[in-house]
Amino acid sequence: MKSFDKFSEDFENKILEGEFDKLSAEELKQLEAEGITKDELSEIKAVLLALKEIENEEIKPSNSLRDELLNAFEEDKSKRGIIISWPFLLSTVASIAALLIFVFYLYNPFDRNMEMKPVVVQQMEIKTEIKNQNPSPIISEEELISEVDEIDNTEIQEHNIISPSVLKDSPPPAVVEDADLSPREKRMVESQIHAEENISEDIIMGNSISPQANSMSSKMESISLSSVKEEAKKGKFKDPIKTSMSLSQLPNTINNLITIY
Amino acid sequence: MSLEIKQISDEILMELIIARDKNAFAELYDRYSGRLMSYFMRMLWNDRNLAEDCLQELFMKIARQPELFDVTRVFRPWVYAVANNLCKMEYRKSSRKGHSVSLDNAPELSDNSQKITEQVDRKAFSKKLKEVLESIKEPHKSTFTLRYFDELSLKEIAEIHACSEGTVKSRLFYTLRNIASKLPQFKHLTS
Numbered sequence: 001m002k003s004f005d006k007f008s009e010d011f012e013n014k015i016l017e018g019e020f021d022k023l024s025a026e027e028l029k030q031l032e033a034e035g036i037t038k039d040e041l042s043e044i045k046a047v048l049l050a051l052k053e054i055e056n057e058e059i060k061p062s063n064s065l066r067d068e069l070l071n072a073f074e075e076d077k078s079k080r081g082i083i084i085s086w087p088f089l090l091s092t093v094a095s096i097a098a099l100l101i102f103v104f105y106l107y108n109p110f111d112r113n114m115e116m117k118p119v120v121v122q123q124m125e126i127k128t129e130i131k132n133q134n135p136s137p138i139i140s141e142e143e144l145i146s147e148v149d150e151i152d153n154t155e156i157q158e159h160n161i162i163s164p165s166v167l168k169d170s171p172p173p174a175v176v177e178d179a180d181l182s183p184r185e186k187r188m189v190e191s192q193i194h195a196e197e198n199i200s201e202d203i204i205m206g207n208s209i210s211p212q213a214n215s216m217s218s219k220m221e222s223i224s225l226s227s228v229k230e231e232a233k234k235g236k237f238k239d240p241i242k243t244s245m246s247l248s249q250l251p252n253t254i255n256n257l258i259t260i261y
Numbered sequence: 262m263s264l265e266i267k268q269i270s271d272e273i274l275m276e277l278i279i280a281r282d283k284n285a286f287a288e289l290y291d292r293y294s295g296r297l298m299s300y301f302m303r304m305l306w307n308d309r310n311l312a313e314d315c316l317q318e319l320f321m322k323i324a325r326q327p328e329l330f331d332v333t334r335v336f337r338p339w340v341y342a343v344a345n346n347l348c349k350m351e352y353r354k355s356s357r358k359g360h361s362v363s364l365d366n367a368p369e370l371s372d373n374s375q376k377i378t379e380q381v382d383r384k385a386f387s388k389k390l391k392e393v394l395e396s397i398k399e400p401h402k403s404t405f406t407l408r409y410f411d412e413l414s415l416k417e418i419a420e421i422h423a424c425s426e427g428t429v430k431s432r433l434f435y436t437l438r439n440i441a442s443k444l445p446q447f448k449h450l451t452s
Contacts (some may be wrong), residue, residue, distance in 0.1 A: 040442075043442065051409045059309075066294070069286075076324055
């Protein structure tokens with residue numbers, strides 16, 4: 001039957017009309033090769049002509065069937081209520097699945113390598129990055145001291161206390177060698193040094209400075225540095241590399257601490 | 262409204278049926294009930310009751326699950342494919358009862374009928390043709406019926422049977438040749 005792949009509607013029409021003469025030589029050869037004779041073609045033609053008459057017959061179903069089906073359609077409609085079609089359901093499920101995959105991709109609970117950090121730490125890191133990208137203008141120590149003086153002046157005016165500038169001009173405390181001092185004098189020197197250390201701690205923690213403490217304000221920086229160094233030696237700072245900090249870094253450190261806590 | 266709905270394509274009607282439009286369902290029934298009833302009759306041993314049952318089943322499927330039809334496809338091949346599947350189910354049922362007869366075992370026309378060949382008209386031929394058709398096996402029978410009774414194109418038949426157009430052509434010619442060989446006494450009708 002392979003040779004009849006070219007069996008076209010045109011070929012059908014030629015047979016139906018009994019116009020075997022109209023068949024091309026190639027078509028006739030093809031038919032002969034298949035062993036189809038003229039008689040056989042006549043029989044086929046007879047069948048096709050008879051089919052023309054039969055095909056006009058259309059059998060109608062009973063009228064009651066129509067009413068029955070329409071009633072069934074109406075009943076089904078009232079039963080359904082909200083129509084949930086398959087395409088709608090599938091699209092909904094697909095969109096939910098896509099959302100879940102996206103969330104899973106963002107927060108993969110099975111990924112052990114992923115470092116989970118608290119939100120506050122992440123925010124701090126972002127802030128630090130921004131600061132590194134846009135570094136704050138460099139303020140000299142003198143400018144910082146003048147700013148502190150201005151703050152002090154306002155406090156002095158408010159609390160009616162001695163100006164630090166006056167205290168700044170006062171002579172530095174006498175340094176007495178151990179060998180030359182009596183026990184009473186030694187105790188006095190120790191208490192003075194202790195007081196200085198307390199002042200430095202107050203400065204670091206952001207406390208206000210008393211007028212007496214301000215007498216040592218000119219040496220504030222060196223005192224604070226020494227105290228920070230001592231604290232570092234005791235292991236109070238977590239960073240093992242940084243064991244000291246300058247006074248100019250102090251406001252930044254305080255700001256960072258405030259942001260964290 | 263009724264005029265408008267008569268101009269709507271089958272595919273749009275199905276979309277309306279999915280949206281539960283009763284008029285669309287009625288229109289679709291009116292368009293296809295006659296054709297499908299005839300198809301079932303031819304395919305199911307001219308059993309009217311059985312044909313009507315199958316027709317009812319088919320339209321019930323459309324009424325209850327119209328969304329099974331893909332609205333991007335053509336309706337006619339789809340509905341005939343459903344009808345063809347219903348016929349296959351009936352064949353399976355009947356094969357258990359020993360109803361079907363193969364083409365090879367088709368009854369030869371009696372000698373008596375051959376003697377009166379000269380007097381019979383085309384209607385008699387049609388009657389005999391129906392008898393022979395009853396004996397044709399699937400899928401040749403449905404291919405032949407769809408082509409020559411329901412006037413479906415070769416492409417549509419290929420879609421219904423999920424085969425190539427070449428296969429449809431060879432099936433048609435094979436069936437025609439076999440039917441013609443069973444009815445040699447009628448070849449004078451061509452003259």
